[in-house]
Amino acid sequence: MNYSNIKPSTTSFEVKVKIAASEILGEHIIPCLVSGFKISNPKIDFSLQIYNSSDTVRMVKEGVVDIAAVQLPKKLKHYIEKFEHLMIAEDRLVVISAVEYGIPTGRSITVKELTKHPLVLSEEKTDLNHFVRHLFSIHRIDHRQLKVKLRLFGTSAIITSVS
The missing domain is CATH 3.40.190.10 (Periplasmic binding protein-like II)
Structure with a gap:
């Protein structure tokens, strides 16, 4: 400091x-x-x-x-690692969807199942997009295969677009 x-x-x-x-x-x-x-x-x-x-x-x-x-x-x-650092929290990725897509509330969905649904994702250069790409890559899914319907900047905009 x-x-x-x-x-x-x-x-x-x-x-x-x-x-x-x-x-x-x-x-x-x-x-x-x-x-x-x-x-x-x-x-x-x-x-x-x-x-x-x-x-x-x-x-x-x-x-x-x-x-x-x-x-x-x-x-x-x-x-x-070269910085003093402290992990504050660990989180999980949560999928939200409009009711008409038929993903039951409270049920887990596999990453493979996500590829069947249209997605609203964040802009290419955002941290959230990097997380999503990483998630799909560790499940050996090419992010270019996703049915991306819209890209928005900001988590709030994404939530609003599917609600």
Whole structure:
């Protein structure tokens, strides 16, 4: 962390911490963590900007930001090994669909079954798209075989499009 921005205050230090995060983390996880942290640390100010994971790692390496919050498949863990890092959570991929596609609510679906359905995916260069490609590749499915009907930027846009 770059401590050059610490200024003495009458009661404690004031610090501005710059965070770069990937979309899902930046919109859903980091704000919750930061708001909880600020309750007991009100003199610390945070700024949060959303980028893809490779840009966030580059930005922390270059000193542009203090913290990078990224989501990576286990296969790419080596990408962050040279940094101090902490795994906050592990997640699973959830498929959402409109009712008319007949995927029963609460039932698991195989990756192979997904290839039979039209899909709304994220834009090519997003972290989510990299996860989806990785998921299909470990199941030996060429992502070009998918029935992609629409590509959108942002998880919220994807959820809205199928609801």
